[in-house]
Amino acid sequence: MSAGPSESFRVWAVPGLPEVRRGDDLAKLIAAAEPSLADGDVVLVTSKIVSKAEGRVVEASDREAAIDAETVRVVARRGTLRIVENRQGLVMAAAGVDASNTPAGTVLLLPEDADASARAVRDGLRDALGVDVGVLVTDTFGRPWRSGLTDVAIGAAGVRVLDDLRGGFDAYGNPLSATVVATADELAAAGDLVKGKAAGLPVAVVRGLAHVVDGDFEDEGARAMVRDARDDMFRLGTSEAVREAVTQRRTVREFTDEPVDPGAVRRAVALAVTAPAPHHTTPWRFVLLESAESRTRLLDAMRDAWIADLRRDGKSEESIAKRVRRGDVLRNAPYLVVPCLVTDGSHTYGDARRDGAEREMFVVAAGAGVQNFLVGLAGERLGSAWVSSTMFCADVVRGVLGLPSDWDPMGAVAVGHAAVAPKERAVRGAEDFIEVR
Structure with missing residues (x-):
């Protein structure tokens, strides 16, 4: 692990992955498509293929009923659009239930435990290629106050998801009292730039940021990024x-x-x-x-x-x-x-x-x-x-x-x-x- 940030990094999408089906071993598929993975790389995996591999494709003639089943709390509602907290604790539109890139009459649910999914892929890549990489499971979110969508991390293994700079100083010697960087989300967004939304490229790799990869972060997971209800000033619509x-x-x-x-x-x-x-x-x-x-x-x-x-x-x-x-x-x-x-x-x-x-x-x-x-x-x-x-x-x-x-x-x-x-x-x-x- 390097001691600090790199001055540059490289990010690329992984071509050649087949259509993922229930029961597929994602780590083996990724290893076959990108055998040159190296220690310190961060592998970004779109949640859709994780859900497909884990059998989270369900019959649903009524998507709204599927959203109801995955919802634990309605945060805001406008017409048919619902922002909800889902079973994974994520606050997002439609509970993450997706009717795109899946056969008609079915919907994709998010992985039941995206952190566990990330750990499984990380362990599988270590077994297949002998490399120590970080893995993020990503999904697309809208954001309060901002138009447009971006990818964020919903599952993580071996990656420092948050970089707490509080207690340090900026370039002018001013103390940093509130700066906690969402590193995993920044990596997810970088990967989305090369994966695209409709290019059929569900996996990307970031190289050159080995300082964010370490086994010490194995238990941190992306759940650490979900703001506690007591600290959430915008918990409701x-x-x-x-x-x-x-x-x-x-x-x-x-x-x-x-x-x-x-x-x-x-x-x-x-x-x-x-x-x-x-x-x-x-x-x-x-x-x-x-x-x-x-x-x-x-x-x-x-x-x-x-x-x-x-x-x-x-x-x-x-x-x-x-x-x-x-x-x-x-x-x-x-x-x-x-x-x-x-x-x-x-x-x-x-x-x-x-x-x-x-x-x-x-x-x-x-x-x-x-x-x-x-x-x-x-x-x-x-x-x-x-x-x-x-x-x-x-x-x-x-x-x-x-x-x-x-x-x-x-x-x-x-x-x-x-x-x-x-x-x-x-x-x-x-x-x-x-x-x-």
């Missing part, structure tokens, strides 16, 4: 991201001590104020209690008011103590928000029925704003609990927080990072809530 944020919203009652990013709350408020409202009004106000002092002062005053109400109701001191303890969800949260309703712009009709309906319209709009806010918090990976308590002591809340007399508190929202994973929500079928006329 637009509509799917909205749907996930809505479905992942849960009432969270236990929080960690991790601080809440005020910017995240403000971004959630920005979503809240896109809710519909009557007469082109803006009936929402969000009071952010970011200091522990402001939260404690409000909650102490609310507790005292609540206790006074319970005593007037004739509740025992034991019963009162239990109720107060159950209300600690707000006190245990590291951040509180008090959403308020204002009815500026509402109409007065002088008719109790119509004036009541006018008020209800504004309350509904306030609820829509709070729902947007809760979904926005979920999108920021923050837990929340919307508690109604401020509505029962509005004057106390206005007095403690110094709010105008026409601001009506609409509960309080506890915000923080969930201390425990939320329970699975019971499945609710839409049909249970629909009446059609």
